[in-house]
Amino acid sequence: MKIIVDFDKCKSNAVCMGVAPEVFEVRDDNFLYILQEEPTENLRPKMEEAVRTCPAGAIELVG
Amino acid sequence: MAEPLLENITVVGASLAGLRAVETLRREGFPGRLTLVGAEPHLPYDRPPLSKELLAGTWEHDQIVLRKAPYAELELELYLGNPAAALDVGKRTVTLATGIEIAWDGLVIATGSQPRLLPNTPPLDGLYTLRTLDDCFGIRTRLDAGARVCVIGAGFIGAEVAAACRSRGLDVTVLEMLEQPMVRGVGSVIGSVLAELHRDQGVDLRCSVAVDAIEGGGKVERVRLVGGAVVECDLVLVAIGAVPTTDWLIGSALTLDDGVVCDSSLLATPLVVAAGDVCRWPNALFGGDLMRIEHWTNAAEQGVFAAHRLLSGDAETPFAPVPFVWSDQYGIKIQCAGRFTGTDRMELVHGALSDHRFVVIFENDGVISGVLAFNQPRQVMLYRRMIAERASFSDALSFAAANQ
Numbered sequence: 001m002k003i004i005v006d007f008d009k010c011k012s013n014a015v016c017m018g019v020a021p022e023v024f025e026v027r028d029d030n031f032l033y034i035l036q037e038e039p040t041e042n043l044r045p046k047m048e049e050a051v052r053t054c055p056a057g058a059i060e061l062v063g
Numbered sequence: 064m065a066e067p068l069l070e071n072i073t074v075v076g077a078s079l080a081g082l083r084a085v086e087t088l089r090r091e092g093f094p095g096r097l098t099l100v101g102a103e104p105h106l107p108y109d110r111p112p113l114s115k116e117l118l119a120g121t122w123e124h125d126q127i128v129l130r131k132a133p134y135a136e137l138e139l140e141l142y143l144g145n146p147a148a149a150l151d152v153g154k155r156t157v158t159l160a161t162g163i164e165i166a167w168d169g170l171v172i173a174t175g176s177q178p179r180l181l182p183n184t185p186p187l188d189g190l191y192t193l194r195t196l197d198d199c200f201g202i203r204t205r206l207d208a209g210a211r212v213c214v215i216g217a218g219f220i221g222a223e224v225a226a227a228c229r230s231r232g233l234d235v236t237v238l239e240m241l242e243q244p245m246v247r248g249v250g251s252v253i254g255s256v257l258a259e260l261h262r263d264q265g266v267d268l269r270c271s272v273a274v275d276a277i278e279g280g281g282k283v284e285r286v287r288l289v290g291g292a293v294v295e296c297d298l299v300l301v302a303i304g305a306v307p308t309t310d311w312l313i314g315s316a317l318t319l320d321d322g323v324v325c326d327s328s329l330l331a332t333p334l335v336v337a338a339g340d341v342c343r344w345p346n347a348l349f350g351g352d353l354m355r356i357e358h359w360t361n362a363a364e365q366g367v368f369a370a371h372r373l374l375s376g377d378a379e380t381p382f383a384p385v386p387f388v389w390s391d392q393y394g395i396k397i398q399c400a401g402r403f404t405g406t407d408r409m410e411l412v413h414g415a416l417s418d419h420r421f422v423v424i425f426e427n428d429g430v431i432s433g434v435l436a437f438n439q440p441r442q443v444m445l446y447r448r449m450i451a452e453r454a455s456f457s458d459a460l461s462f463a464a465a466n467q
Contacts, residue, residue: 012396013389014440015360018447026441030396052083053363055111055389057129
């Protein structure tokens with residue numbers, strides 16, 4: 001499973017960070033950083049929630 | 064108690080909540096007949112950009128499509144451009160405006176809300192509300208032609224439209240009935256920050272004013288205020304809030320009171336759930352007070368939750384989120400999470416109000432009840448978590464002091 005973020009679309013709302021802070025981190029520079037590009041399988045439900053709740057529709061899950 | 068096995072689910076409302084509901088039903092393995100009914104002719108699209116990028120002219124329709132995967136995967140019976148007209152809970156049918164009758168054994172109500180209108184307003188050319196893609200393109204065409212704009216209401220929609228007008232270099236007047244923008248929710252300190260922001264950007268913001276009449280010969284020409292002042296304009300946007308779309312449910316035996324009143328699990332009556340702007344439910348996180356939320360995140364989350372509730376029969380798990388909303392104005396990201404009563408104690412915990420980069424938190428009954436920030440998304444999510452945990456306000460202040 002791989003996380004792909006369209007950084008042109010990302011508007012740094014940090015909703016993904018609220019869902020899964022172990023994978024998504026918006027820092028004080030207001031940019032999103034991906035802490036694990038290939039999260040472990042046990043994080044799948046959280047990753048799916050992050051995809052669904054991203055207000056910019058910027059997150060994609062592959063595999 | 065498990066619900067009987069459902070075979071035939073209808074989702075009324077084809078916007079964010081309705082789409083998330085049908086996606087969830089299929090993802091959770093619902094194999095039966097699934098019908099999606101929408102009032103608009105369009106497939107589900109994203110509404111927040113209607114008052115932002117689409118109106119500014121930087122985005123087009125194809126950039127706000129909500130579902131990128133093929134609709135065929137969802138195996139829907141799709142009725143678009145076909146609003147629901149009546150519900151019969153006893154017979155388990157929905158009747159559409161065209162007379163088509165759809166039977167169901169499980170129902171999701173997600174008909175959203177519609178703009179509140181000004182009473183006694185004549186049907187003038189150039190008079191708009193903003194809810195739909197068609198509204199947006201109508202307004203945009205006028206902006207392209209250089210319209211002088213008058214916005215009635217300085218809430219999120221009014222403020223964003225004003226910002227979009229200024230980004231195009233257009234003159235815009237915003238009329239607000241109260242003494243500051245959004246004062247009822249976030250109080251007068253933040254209200255005055257918002258007011259200053261708009262004025263700095265060249266918006267003619269007039270607060271504590273009341274509209275007497277919108278006037279013109281066939282088309283909008285001016286707005287007359289109580290007291291006699293006049294705003295000359297070519298376009299009037301009425302942005303004074305929204306009302307839930309429940310007219311089709313009158314007489315249906317559902318409890319209607321500023322929305323479809325549901326239990327804490329979003330169940331309106333057996334086999335019927337509601338989601339999105341139309342849903343009013345007791346939020347256990349805030350003492351079980353009835354809430355109705357018109358924000359994007361709420362529609363997305365409730366669509367998922369309500370669909371799961373219908374399939375699983377789980378009456379025990381409450382829907383108890385921290386409400387969250389964001390707005391983009393003049394390059395500033397404004398975010399709020401929690402509940403705002405207008406009278407909560409407020410503390411500035413990061414930054415300075417004048418820098419347009421700050422965080423304020425709100426206290427109600429000893430706990431942190433809300434957070435509002437300009438350009439501080441990371442901090443908002445940290446405090447949002449504290450609100451979800453019902454952290455004490457003093458703990459929130461200690462956390463803030465340790466994170467300067």
